[in-house]
Amino acid sequence: MNKWSVDRRVIIKAMLMASAAPWALNSKAFASTSCDDQIVRIGGIAAPDTLNPFASYSNWWPLVFTYDLLVCVDAQRYPDRKGFAKAWSVSGDGLTWTFKIWPGLKWSDGHPATARDAAFTYNYIRKSIGNPDELNAGWNSTDGLQYVEAITALDDETLQIVTKVPSRWPIDNGIMIVPEHVWEDISYADAKGTFRNDPPLVGTGPMIVSEFQQGQFARFTPNQYFRTGRPAAAGMVFHFFNTADPIAQGLKSGDLDYGVSLTASQWADLSKDSAMTCGQSRVEQRDYLAFNTASGDGAGSTKALQDPAFRDALGYAIDQKAIVERAYRGHADPGVGLVMPAAADYYSDLSDIRRHFDLAGAARRLDAAGYRDKDGDGIREDKEGNPFQLELITGTSSGALEIPIAVVQLIAGWFSQIGIPVSVTQLDSGALGARTEAPARGGGGWDLHVSAGWRGPDPRSLLSIGKTGEPNNTSYWSNDKFDRLLSQVDVTVDLKRSRELVDQASRLIYTEAPYIILSYPLVLEARRNDCFKGWGTKDMMSMWGYFPFDRLKPA
Amino acid sequence: MSRRIFRIVFRALGTLLTVAILNFILFRIVPGDPAQLLLAGARTSVTVQQMDAQRARWGLDRPLFPDQVVDYLSATLHGDLGYSFKFRGRPVADLILERLPATIVLVGLAQMIAILCGVLFGIYAGWRRGGAVDRIATGASMALYTMPSFWLAMVLVVIFSTGLGWLPGYGIYSPGANIGSTDRFLDYLRHLVLPVTALALGLIGQYVVVARAAMSEVVTEDYMVTARAKGLTNGQMLMRHAFRNAMLPVVTLITLNLGYVVAGAITVEAVFAWPGIGGLTVEALNARDYPVLQGIFLLLGASIVLANLIADLAYGLLDPRVRQ
Numbered sequence: 001m002n003k004w005s006v007d008r009r010v011i012i013k014a015m016l017m018a019s020a021a022p023w024a025l026n027s028k029a030f031a032s033t034s035c036d037d038q039i040v041r042i043g044g045i046a047a048p049d050t051l052n053p054f055a056s057y058s059n060w061w062p063l064v065f066t067y068d069l070l071v072c073v074d075a076q077r078y079p080d081r082k083g084f085a086k087a088w089s090v091s092g093d094g095l096t097w098t099f100k101i102w103p104g105l106k107w108s109d110g111h112p113a114t115a116r117d118a119a120f121t122y123n124y125i126r127k128s129i130g131n132p133d134e135l136n137a138g139w140n141s142t143d144g145l146q147y148v149e150a151i152t153a154l155d156d157e158t159l160q161i162v163t164k165v166p167s168r169w170p171i172d173n174g175i176m177i178v179p180e181h182v183w184e185d186i187s188y189a190d191a192k193g194t195f196r197n198d199p200p201l202v203g204t205g206p207m208i209v210s211e212f213q214q215g216q217f218a219r220f221t222p223n224q225y226f227r228t229g230r231p232a233a234a235g236m237v238f239h240f241f242n243t244a245d246p247i248a249q250g251l252k253s254g255d256l257d258y259g260v261s262l263t264a265s266q267w268a269d270l271s272k273d274s275a276m277t278c279g280q281s282r283v284e285q286r287d288y289l290a291f292n293t294a295s296g297d298g299a300g301s302t303k304a305l306q307d308p309a310f311r312d313a314l315g316y317a318i319d320q321k322a323i324v325e326r327a328y329r330g331h332a333d334p335g336v337g338l339v340m341p342a343a344a345d346y347y348s349d350l351s352d353i354r355r356h357f358d359l360a361g362a363a364r365r366l367d368a369a370g371y372r373d374k375d376g377d378g379i380r381e382d383k384e385g386n387p388f389q390l391e392l393i394t395g396t397s398s399g400a401l402e403i404p405i406a407v408v409q410l411i412a413g414w415f416s417q418i419g420i421p422v423s424v425t426q427l428d429s430g431a432l433g434a435r436t437e438a439p440a441r442g443g444g445g446w447d448l449h450v451s452a453g454w455r456g457p458d459p460r461s462l463l464s465i466g467k468t469g470e471p472n473n474t475s476y477w478s479n480d481k482f483d484r485l486l487s488q489v490d491v492t493v494d495l496k497r498s499r500e501l502v503d504q505a506s507r508l509i510y511t512e513a514p515y516i517i518l519s520y521p522l523v524l525e526a527r528r529n530d531c532f533k534g535w536g537t538k539d540m541m542s543m544w545g546y547f548p549f550d551r552l553k554p555a
Numbered sequence: 556m557s558r559r560i561f562r563i564v565f566r567a568l569g570t571l572l573t574v575a576i577l578n579f580i581l582f583r584i585v586p587g588d589p590a591q592l593l594l595a596g597a598r599t600s601v602t603v604q605q606m607d608a609q610r611a612r613w614g615l616d617r618p619l620f621p622d623q624v625v626d627y628l629s630a631t632l633h634g635d636l637g638y639s640f641k642f643r644g645r646p647v648a649d650l651i652l653e654r655l656p657a658t659i660v661l662v663g664l665a666q667m668i669a670i671l672c673g674v675l676f677g678i679y680a681g682w683r684r685g686g687a688v689d690r691i692a693t694g695a696s697m698a699l700y701t702m703p704s705f706w707l708a709m710v711l712v713v714i715f716s717t718g719l720g721w722l723p724g725y726g727i728y729s730p731g732a733n734i735g736s737t738d739r740f741l742d743y744l745r746h747l748v749l750p751v752t753a754l755a756l757g758l759i760g761q762y763v764v765v766a767r768a769a770m771s772e773v774v775t776e777d778y779m780v781t782a783r784a785k786g787l788t789n790g791q792m793l794m795r796h797a798f799r800n801a802m803l804p805v806v807t808l809i810t811l812n813l814g815y816v817v818a819g820a821i822t823v824e825a826v827f828a829w830p831g832i833g834g835l836t837v838e839a840l841n842a843r844d845y846p847v848l849q850g851i852f853l854l855l856g857a858s859i860v861l862a863n864l865i866a867d868l869a870y871g872l873l874d875p876r877v878r879q
Contacts, residue, residue: 049641050643055643060596136608141605174599214642215838217726241828242834243825246726246827249716249725253717255729284598397595430585430841434586434588454598455600460599461599469603471603
């Protein structure tokens with residue numbers, strides 16, 4: 001027995017030592033993060049798989065901090081957020097665009113960065129058109145280059161893009177300008193796939209990727225040749241996460257200076273912390289309900305889905321304000337048309353034609369359209385006499401902010417109140433994509449579909465959801481007039497005229513109602529106040545560029 | 556004896572071949588188009604031509620049978636696990652080898668701690684049935700055994716990382732700091748504490764329950780009464796007679812659990828953003844990256860088959876009755 005008494009004492013000592021370990025591990029000697037090193041730490045939901053911008057769409061973060069875009073979104077919206085081009089202009093016929101490149105611009109390895117690099121990047125992609133390894137699998141894609149006649153560097157500081165038809169693509173495109181001296185010998189087959197573009201990268205952005213641990217983080221060093229001077233921060237680390245939980249934890253514990261893609265509850269919790277500033281940004285995401293309008297292969301359970309009057313009536317049974325308040329806890333704008341408020345150049349609230357929530361009105365419209373409850377069992381029948389039982393599939397598409405399940409529950413509740421019962425199936429993004437593929441590819445067979453898409457603010461990206469045959473037209477809706485409007489806007493340079501065409505298309509699709517737009521969610525973000533200053537106010541961090549990491553300063 | 560070993564090994568190889576074939580079928584039954592997912596994240600409209608090009612690029616436009624399945628089985632039999640879609644042509648073997656060490660350290664360490672603590676507490680509780688240690692160990696181990704490890708992980712994060720701020724709650728390193736190799740190792744240890752604890756606590760419960768039950772059975776055996784009658788001390792009885800016999804089911808459990816070391820702990824790795832095999836599995840599943848999934852599950856199958864093989868052989872060594 002004595003032997004066991006000794007063992008018990010040993011065990012107790014061991015337990016006491018073990019319980020002291022966290023204090024020891026938490027000592028200064030073990031701690032590795034503080035403001036002293038002046039390194040900016042960011043956390044976001046991202047899963048970049050390669051640093052090659054020709055091979056993937058998943059690497060916007062971290063590449064956008066290293067490579068400049070010629071113009072794109074930020075430079076058009078903000079005078080102090082430029083890209084590779086300092087200025088640009090277009091000829092009267094809308095065919096010739098001239099870009100002035102920053103004089104004296106250098107790559108991060110010290111080589112001069114000129115218009116020739118920009119011409120190389122565009123021509124490298126353009127010449128791959130028709131090649132078996134056409135570069136169409138990543139941010140640097142041939143999409144849009146079909147409108148281009150010629151891309152020429154007139155001199156080191158002047159780039160000229162001549163298009164076949166008037167087009168805004170030269171300033172709207174999101175192609176990352178890469179250095180010719182690094183990429184000139186890379187074959188198309190390698191650029192499209194196996195070339196990993198391992199760090200250290202060579203770019204003109206403020207922060208250069210110097211280390212990349214897939215699934216963990218990217219480390220950046222400041223670009224000493226950045227056009228406005230070396231950034232004041234000593235470096236940057238972008239942590240990649242699958243969920244927002246560790247981002248919120250990291251902000252609270254001080255391991256992160258900035259976190260994005262927070263949930264409403266995390267945001268509310270962090271808002272109470274005086275060490276934190278919380279913000280919310282409008283982005284180009286819209287959440288929507290799609291009706292399966294297909295007839296024949298892939299059609300839904302009832303022909304009523306193909307009837308605009310049926311879809312319009314159900315539009316009155318959706319309360320977008322309630323969705324925002326109850327499902328998003330206020331962190332969204334109520335949905336109306338295809339164009340979201342973030343795309344300010346084309347936004348319209350469609351106030352003269354918009355539907356207002358009215359369950360009784362929705363029921364009256366269904367009655368008038370011939371969808372009555374003839375047998376009095378509380379469930380309406382379609383024109384073929386079959387009682388409604390609609391299947392609603394839902395899930396969050398890759399790259400979009402998550403849709404709260406409460407959105408679907410609210411819609412199912414409202415529809416059942418007007419005699420349209422709905423069964424909900426939740427799917428992951430892969431299964432959702434398979435079900436909403438074109439019927440010719442095995443998709444369809446569902447009735448309603450709640451999903452989201454985060455697109456660019458240019459007319460093509462905004463409207464393609466309604467274009468016949470487009471993969472992201474998941475309602476399978478087809479309308480010649482809408483397609484014609486989209487074709488017209490594709491060859492229009494004048495912003496005012498583009499806006500008119502987008503407005504016409506938005507009104508047409510709103511009236512036909514293949515989609516009911518539910519909301520435009522806001523990106524929730526938070527930053528710590530202790531280490532850095534110079535953050536943005538409306539948006540703390542740009543979703544289209546490297547702002548503010550070119551100008552953050554230690555606090 | 557050699558016939559028995561031959562039979563066991565032959566059965567193991569047959570199981571592996573079945574696993575390889577099932578892997579091919581299983582992941583393709585799950586709805587989802589890898590080409591579509593490879594283009595996810597595009598903020599422009601993706602065209603049908605882009606999707607077709609992706610399918611052709613990764614050989615997904617070829618017939619499943621016989622082309623794809625024959626290529627897969629032939630390559631697998633030659634030790635070639637193929638190339639990842641998501642990671643743009645990186646060899647699957649490289650990806651797995653890159654992630655494997657993180658998982659082996661995490662799960663291996665948790666297993667070792669759990670085996671040590673679980674077996675000790677279980678054996679002692681079984682030896683001293685009805686005592687204070689037995690009551691506490693049995694109650695606590697049942698509670699830990701029934702708790703999902705991801706839930707336990709989240710509780711630990713909330714208390715020790717977010718709440719008290721003692722330990723990091725995610726990742727394998729604090730990459731922001733420019734630190735030397737010694738500090739980097741200590742930083743790694745700090746990151747290991749919570750995930751290892753979350754995994755080990757669940758496993759401890761399992762080992763305590765099995766070891767206690769085995770010991771409780773052994774102490775009632777006739778040979779224990781004989782040993783006591785011969786005048787052996789408690790320690791002699793425990794070490795010479797009870798412990799070895801009680802270890803039979805425990806050894807089986809240990810070897811079977813060791814088979815799961817490479818499988819990682821998908822949910823715990825997800826909670827702690829631990830870059831191991833579990834995290835790779837989730838990424839590959841989300842992207843419908845068939846070659847990576849096939850590679851991981853073949854490795855998992857092989858490790859479990861190997862663990863079973865070792866258990867079968869070890870059992871024979873520990874228990875002469877099995878050999879007969």
